[in-house]
Amino acid sequence: MSGSLVNEIVGIDSSRLSTSRVLDEVPIGIVILDSKQNILFVNRTLESLIGFGCEESYGIPCSYMLKCNHCFHGCPLKQLSLENRSVTTESNIINRNREKIPVRITSSLLLDQDDEVLGFIETFEDVRVLESECTKVERVLKLDDMIGRSPQIQRVFQMLPVIAQTDSSVLITGQTGTGKDLLAEAIHKASVRAKGPFVKVNCGALPETLLESELFGHQKGAFTGAVENRLGRFRLAHNGTLLLTEIGDLPLTLQVKLLSFLDDKVVYPLGSSKGVHVDVRVIAATNRNLEEMVRQGRFRRDLLFRLNVIRLELPPLCERKEDISTLLDHFLRIMSLRFKNRIKSFSPEARDILLSFRYPGNVRELRNIVEYCVNVCEGDTIEVSHLPAYLMEKQDSGIFDSAPASKDDDESEPVAVFKLDYPNWRAAEKKMIFEAMIKAKGSRSKAAAILGWGRSTLWRKMKRLGIE
Amino acid sequence: MIKILVPLLGDDIAPRFDLAPEAYIALVDDNQKIVEERTIVLSEASAETLCRMILDERITMVICGGIEDEYYQYLVWKKVSVVDSVIGSSSKAIELAIKGALSPGSILMERSIPQKSAPST
Structure with a gap:
């Protein structure tokens, strides 16, 4: 059943048509299940969405592979019948990249000529794009998950739609914790590739041999332990965007392979001589000085030129102090909701200390500090006593500014001016x-x-x- | 000693960390023997509840299916080793984890259809 169901439609032409090849080109995720809800086929779009390939998924019950929330709260396939052959539901999935993605799922019966149920077909639409359209109003101060009112960050926000519409490679630089990954995702969501996958790879997280297989995939038997084909992140990002974080940590041998991909858009999986054409926009991010690395011979000059088509520099938080207050309030709101607390604000003294801190870990450090405060605070206002102890210790170490950053509301002139003495x-x-x-x-x-x-x-x- | 927690759905690893109705906890000694084990029925399925339990129970390793990055990073930050996107039976996963042979994304489930008939794409 599965062979004729999945592979061929007879009668369109004198020759047979490969259904799987046709379905692979459809920009909506499609899964075909047998009557016991085991996966028979996953198209390329859905492979990218869930992070598992068609061969890996084959024969596995759909709930284990698709990880939909409705698998736990009333499977829509159970609502299908001859009278009710199609159902559309809103749900969410968690994919292999640990992203929770809201999806619209349409489930239908697959019937033979005698109305016998052969299986099911489901389509998955990523509705993040539609949701982000609704929140365009907020973009003055907010772009996707990025927030800022400082001129530096506003300049980035203004450039972003233009950058998103091109298909050139982007290099994002900036200190750790400044939001390079968020910016890359915002570029992806604002681009025409938004309906495609956004795949992230940390080039510094894996040893060279594993990284090559992770990026370019491998053929079964390519090396010991390669028991099945692996698609690789480039292929998973087909029709979407691939973010290479910590690009400065990419080994020289893989730099050559990346350069080759950027030239001809073809990936060669490990152990295979056959190239696969993939359409991927590459965004690279790093906190390192790549020009310096080129001088030291640790980074290829030609790769830098290829990646450096559009360059975005994210300023450290200490250079955009206007944003600290906005970010404090934003994270307080988020954390309070997450931890189900009733914390409404910071006390003026606590806020002054937080506004004066230089945040060497940038926005990530600020978020962690707010998370700590929300966990420690039992009342509805975060006081000085709820701040992490190291903030107090660091007042002596020159890590505070001599004056707090500006606040949102116009209060009387600040009484507390922290001086290092x-x-x-x-x-x-x-x-x-x-x-x-x-x-x-x-x-x-x-x-x-x-x-x-x-x-x-x-x-x-x-x-x-x-x-x- | 390692203390492992697996969010469960029946005998299998729950496909989703945040929706698991049960959790299995095993204490493994230095001789790679399970010396203590128990299954806990969760009053409500939630990632926060599980994270709290993981910290309260001083779990050192979590084997789970799909988990949101936010919770993954939180657990890693709390020095808990997380092997995620694992599909299959919990006992097999624990057996492999004890041997140090379990990796994220492992598929340990018997396929109900022979894999050789998989369509070529």
């Missing part, structure tokens, strides 16, 4: 209280208002610090 937080707090008391001409109520504290908080802190 404060030995610790206690001393800084004492100084803050003194300055506020001087400004308030000795009135504790006014000093508390200047500091943004309640009167009782000020009284408690004064007592603790021994201020009479």
Whole structure:
């Protein structure tokens, strides 16, 4: 049954038509199942979406391979009957790249001439593209998952639609934690390839031999342990975008192979002399200085030229301090929702410290700090005591700026200006209280208002610090 | 000693970490013998609940099916080794994991149709 079902349609022409080849070219994911819901065929688009190849998937029950949420909450195939031959549902899948992708699934019966059920056919549409269309309004401050209001990041946002519409290679540089991967994904989503897969490979994460197989695939028997064919990330990214992160860590031998691919768009799997043409846009990202690596002979000059068609530099967070406040509020909202907390804001003192920090780990470090605070805080406001201890320790080490970054709301002039000559937080707090008391001409109520504290908080802190 | 957790669906590894109704926990000694094992029925299927359980139980290795990157990175950050996208029976996966022969994306399931008849694409 499966052979005639999957491979051939007879009668369109005098010769036989290969169904699998036709289905492979369809830009919607398609899976064909037998009557017991085992996979018989997966087309190329769905291979890219789920991250497993047709041969790997063959004979496996669909729920194990497709990992749909509706496999656990009422399989739509069970709703199908001769009267109700097709059902469309909204669901989500988790693919091999650990992405949760919202999909629209249409399931239909496959019947023979006598209306006997032969199996099922399902189509999978990636609806991320449609969802992102709905949120275009937010793009002034937000692009995909990237957020920023600083001129530097706004410039990147403005360039992005133009870059997305070209099909040239892109090189993204910037310090670790600045959002290079997010930017690459945003380029992919804004491009005409958005309906295709976005595949990410970390060139520094695997040893050279494994990386070659991971990128270009291998033939069964190519080396010990190659028990089945593997598609490789280039083929999985067909009609989509391939992001090569840590491109500076790519071994020289693979740099040659990548260069060859960029020239002729053909990949040669390990152990195979037959090339496969794939249509992939390559985006490379690194935190290294590739020009310096070229000078040292560790990176090929011709590959740099080939990748460097469009270059985007993401500024470190310390150079776009206007974004810190926006990012703090954004991550606070996200983390509060995720951990089901009721935390609404940062106290003015905590916010001042966070705004003054230089974030050597950039946005990633800021997000981790907010996550820590949300986990530690039990009330509805994050106070100084909820901040990670190392923030306090680092106040002495020159990792704080002399003045906090600007805040969203227009408050009175900042009372707390962190200077490096404060030995610790206690001393800084004492100084803050003194300055506020001087400004308030000795009135504790006014000093508390200047500091943004309640009167009782000020009284408690004064007592603790021994201020009479 | 390694302590392994496998999100379960029946006797197999649950296809999705966040939707697993049960979890199997095994304590393996230095002689690669399972010295303690138990299965826990989860009151609600959720990735957060499982992550909390993994940390509370001081699990050192998780063998699972599909897992969102956010939870994967969180567990790795917490020094838990995660072998994901594994398809097949939990006992076979644990056996391989103890020998150090289990890799992400392994398909350990017997195919219900002989693989040689797979269509060529």
